[in-house]
Amino acid sequence: MTVYELGDDVVVVDAGLAFPRDEHLGVDLVLPDFSYLEGRRVLAVLLTHGHEDHVGALPYVLREVAVERVIATRLTLGLVRSKLEEHGVAAVAELVEADPEGPPLELGRFRVEFVRVAHSIPDSVALVLETPAGRVVHTGDWKLDHTPVDGLKTDVGRLAEIGNRGVDLMLGDSTNAERPGMTGSERLVGEAFRTLMPLRKGRILVASFASNIHRMQQAADVAVECGRQIAVVGRSMRKNLNIARNLGYLSIPDDAIVPPKAAMELPPSKVLVLCTGSQGEPMSALTRIAYDDHSNVAVERGDTVIISAKPVPGNELRVHDAINRLARAGAEVLHQEIAPVHVSGHACSEELRTMLSLVRPRAVMPIHGEYRMLAAHAQLARDAGVPAAGIVMADNGSVVELSGGVARVVDRIEAGVTFVDGLGVGDVQDVALRDRRRLSEHGVLIVVTTVALSDGGEIAPPELIARGFGEDEALLGELREEAERVVAELSSDGISEIKLLQEHLHDEIGQLVYDRTRRRPMILPVVIEV
Structure with a gap:
């Protein structure tokens, strides 16, 4: 901007x-x-x-x-x-x-x-x-x-x-x-499609950016020449294809396009699937197909998947994971490192x-x-x-x-x-991301203790709830004892303020966890007054 x-x-x-x-x-x-x-x-x-x-x-x-x-x-x-x-x-x-x-x-x-x-x-x-x-x-x-x-x-x-x-x-x-x-011309990709597709006997899947109208046009042209029906998978690709066709930027015969479910019932040699997911996005069409999680499309031995895009920096691992999954399913995967399928x-x-x-x-x-x-x-x-x-x-x-x-x-x-x-715009700040990162790396430890409203004395032994932290019972037992000790000491000193109880529990439990494990889980002390 x-x-x-x-x-x-x-x-x-x-x-x-x-x-x-x-x-x-x-x-x-x-x-x-x-x-x-x-x-x-x-x-x-x-x-x-x-x-x-x-x-x-x-x-x-x-x-x-x-x-x-x-x-x-x-x-x-x-x-x-x-x-x-x-x-x-x-x-x-x-x-x-x-x-x-x-x-x-x-x-x-x-x-x-x-x-x-x-x-x-x-x-x-x-x-x-x-x-x-x-x-x-x-x-x-x-x-x-x-x-x-x-x-x-x-x-x-x-x-x-x-x-x-x-x-x-x-x-x-x-x-x-x-x-x-x-930079090479876009037509080079069309020439690669024209060389590769006629030799394939199974289904062909072409994954690209949903906005790459010319890439879709060239793949569709070769598919029609080879007698293949075209299925479009992925919401954004279907939407962009319809807009481009309505405005005259994309020309595919109506009788060449079939629903994905119908395409899977045709002989494999008669099918081309245009799909999203060239960046390995978790919920994209190609990723779901690679993980055999798509309701309408699956790959099998003899199929060819063409990833007609370069991974955006940071997406390489996701793309490689999808390629491995597709190869495990028996598909041949072609991408820009081994074939001229992207410019x-x-x-x-x-x-x-x-x-x-x-x-x-x-x-x-x-x-x-x-x-x-x-x-x-x-x-x-x-x-x-x-x-x-x-x-x-x-x-x-x-x-x-x-x-x-x-x-x-x-x-x-x-x-x-x-x-x-989600629906929130601007309500996620750096501190929220820091907390999410900490939870993902070290987990969370919730310390629940119940004290008397009258004098701050402990009524019930502390309860510890661990998530993503590990279930070492010996350590959890030691942490319960530490929590009891902290509450007892504060009670004997006449300290019953909830915020002070939470602060001491947080610091003492956190230090003990670090001494024993060299990890820093998020510690949430909960003090209930009865």
Whole structure:
């Protein structure tokens, strides 16, 4: 999420989310902290394309921030409209379709142009924002694909024309900045499908991102050529496929699509399954199939599973686990390490050099990637002639000022992430995650003791309840004795305050547990007055 502000005029580019890492226990989604926008009038949210890391937080933004309109290209708007309807916020802001071939849009003192770029989802665009303070190019996610599936290439002529006008600042995608050369065309994956699929006699399962419309189209084309029926498994993939078909971005004959249950009754050589789960997500279609837990689809010896995606960093173990399970079931599993079944949607270093030479920005701000990727992109900009003073290395929360053709970091605002846990948004804080992590690593020990209301003396011996801690009866017995000793000592000293009793029980029991086990379970003292 990037906020552009000129006086009281505010526009936002993209509103994406991230998925939780392993240490985010119990967290479902990770949103940007957009509290800076609360109370401000946002003229528009401009979306570069329909991937979750660029549009996924939009429903949450619209609930909390006054946004006048959401502007995106046709497919992106179709995917977003469905998402907003699910969240009940479709009527909150006006949804406006952007045309990359059309005239610029006037948004307050911003003049916005959309420039077509190739990516791993159709209808992706870069943005040009013209203001009295300067001209900015925001590339979005892109690559130079000279043979895209839909024939719509990155508009290098338009980018060169914009470069001729003069660009003060370019914010550029840095995902593949460390990779040499050029990113392969999406058609390479189609050629791999056309080579691999006709040779297979069993069922074929293709797992990819649900938003990769071109990947689905190419797999479906080969399936139809081979006389296979197509089953679509996974809620998000079914939804995106229907939206793309209705809008004309995906063409599959109606009679080629069958329900998953019906597909399993056909001869294996007549079936192609398109499914989600390329990242090993626990409840995804492919993972459930791998664990033989899917109600409609199963794999058996002779089947082929094609994982047509690269594992996102952090997901490798889950993906490898799914591959092992599928192999154990007898399936042949093909992935990018052993077959050309995936290409990236992001520009590699040579393409980034091309973009820099086309746009010729006075300043460059690398975005979208880990810091090492931003640094690699910055080095490419220096090599292209951008002066060191024109390289803006910004972090989340950085305030970058563009004035007089000069861009520099001038301030910081509070920015971070907001966790979504079930229906709760922002109610999971770091302390909650710390407690969850501690419970997962060391367990919990509940100490229940009953004392007399009159003098604080113990009425019944303490009870210990252990979960995830181990059932060492000798140790539990020692801990009960320690709890009795603590209560007796406090009673003899005339201390009957509940908070003090709990504090002493917590500290003494915790120390004994650590001395004996070198572990620190969560200790919850419960004192009942009778």
